[in-house]
Amino acid sequence: MKNFSTLSIFFLFITFGLSAQQDNFYKKLYAKYPDYKEESINQRRFTHELVIDLIKKLESNSEFRINKVGESIEGRILNLLSIGTGETDVLLWSQMHGDESTATMALFDIFNFLNADDFKVEKEALLKEVTLHFLPMLNPDGAEKFQRRNALGVDVNRDALRLQSPESKTLKKVRDSLDADFGFNLHDQSRYYNAEGTEKPATISFLAPAYDYEKSINKVRGNAMKLIVLMNGVLQNYAPGQVGRYNDDFEPRAFGDNIQKWGTSTILIESGGYPDDPEKQEIRKLNFVAILAAVFAIADEDYKTVDIAEYENIPQNDSKLYDLKLTEVTYELLGNEYILDLGINHSEVPGDTPQKYSYRAYVADRGDLSTNYAYNSKDLLGYKLISGKVYPEILPDVEAVGKLDFEELMEQAYAYIPVENLPEKENFTDYPVNLVSPDFKVSEDISHSFFLEKDGETEYAVINGFLVKIGEEPSAVKNALILK
Structure with missing residues (x-):
């Protein structure tokens, strides 16, 4: 393990659950979330124009590096936002389905957290170890109409092999150029999924996608599973019993499965339903906490101590x-x-x-x-x-x-x-x-x-x-x- 004492205080003894120090850290993050929430987005339906305006506001912070990496079919700009100087590259992309916007909201909350003055010591330590790369709203044409598919009528998440859509080409190009160590594939799922065997909605579901039909587990996929166990442990404090595990049948055309195959430890996060939260404002908060827990754990490498067997104990998604x-x-x-x-x-x-x-x-x-x-x-x-x-x-x-x-x-x-x-x-x-x-x-x-x-x-x-x-x-x- 790295000599990384600032973060180690928060990420000890993962296999035995969250330590008191960790729990206190996440409670502070969770409690201070209103300070970071991007208030200009309070509904699931918002346009690419608003996303561009929010990205422009980050230009005043020189630590954020903003680069145009592509365009959608209808000519909307795809931006990559990067921050940090660490050797470990973490790529997060959201809204490849235009009507799945919960994580896009959470990413802008995370940008506000990274841009804020508090937790300065922890963030400095984090960004010395990792470089975070964000591709928010990968399918802006679909988002404009709040529809799943892009302007071509293609499901971008089934275009990882043929790469006919410019959005697909952009994601592949960015992944390959970074040769990212970790990837977060951020989606929304049906609100009618429940955690198997319970009446509770699967508010957040995780998956370490399979990279072959046999559902083999190598080091790359295993690391994704360990991170999921860690994030599940965090979320149980705030949504107990409301975490599920997405079906892991191999889909040879999907980006998550292929990015796992290409050597990036890939974590799928699916945002489902939550009582009395039609605009998914509580669920974006859970995304905020879970994603930050994961990137801090990546920085400190404490996810490596997680018992991978705990992954199978997360209840599967059901649809009841x-x-x-x-x-x-x-x-x-x-x-x-x-x-x-x-x-x-x-x-x-x-x-x-x-x-x-x-x-x-x-x-x-x-x-x-x-x-x-x-x-x-x-x-x-x-x-x-x-x-x-x-x-x-x-x-x-x-x-x-x-x-x-x-x-x-x-x-x-x-x-x-x-x-x-x-x-x-x-x-x-x-x-x-x-x-x-x-x-x-x-x-x-x-x-x-x-x-x-x-x-x-x-x-x-x-x-x-x-x-x-x-x-x-x-x-x-x-x-x-x-x-x-």
Whole structure:
């Protein structure tokens, strides 16, 4: 181990868990996170223009070296930011999928940390041992539309061999020119992943990608596994039980798998779901702490003392979460009653700007869902599902809808308001009730909107998949639908 006492105080005895010194260090980092959070980004949907503006602000710090290393298909600049003088090169790239922006936010928080005056001794020691290289927002064209693929319609993370996209060529060129020792492949995953065997979301999932079909473990991949064990130990302080392990089946076209094969110890970080955090602000904070823990451990080489066997003890990702789970609902069909669980999810539908989106609910599954979990669950034994009714009066326009008493509408089980002149280009409404054309007919099947009654009293409404207790403020409905 290097004679590196400043950092050693924080990274001792990894195999026995975090030491008191380490724990104290990360608690300080975590507590001071608001000082480093880049406040100009507070939503997942942001543009390349904002990224460029933030990078320009770093030009005043001569320790940051900023170089243009490529352009996207539509001509947006790809910048590499480097800091440090150490012999160990660490490459971090984010948002190769344009709609996976959590880590990009965290990288700018890390830039603010590196640019701040506090923790000066620790940072100086860190940057003497490592050189950090950042490629934020690798797919800016996709980010502009908040879509996974680039302007060519290609998944950049399946272009590591053919290298047809300029974004792919840039990442390969940077990796090869640095011959980076460590790489961090930063992504987002479905919010419906849970840590296997638990009801907890896989808020962060890790993977040391395989470099062959046999899933062999050499020194390069082994070092990535050890770092993941260390990061998991840190995150258990802040998101206990909410860390998963991503599937490690070899994908020969993927960058993570190939960069591992090319000799860079590669760590995949996937940001999933967290309760009441749709914009992933808590999850970016976890990225911030985990990534910094890893780079400090790389600098001090203390990851080498980690027991690699602990990697397999991290629970695998499972996919058994819903947004809403209603259990033991009584449902009548053709004169017979059945007991059903319902799992309801919300898909995000983009609006007319990258920052705007709406929710559209769908019944993801029904039946015995006792082995599944949800962000919001409600036991409804004894409650009967009844279809939402159509309001008996046709209103002239949307403005007239705003004059209705929405609590009263819910009490009377009205889920649909017929409107004569619906807006042609709009499919969603901020009102907590669906707006429909005058000839609308309610589906005979279970849909996104219905009511739940017990002993003849309507007690709950589900409007566009959002559960509301009758008599309470219907603001829980984030948006409803316009159905034509």
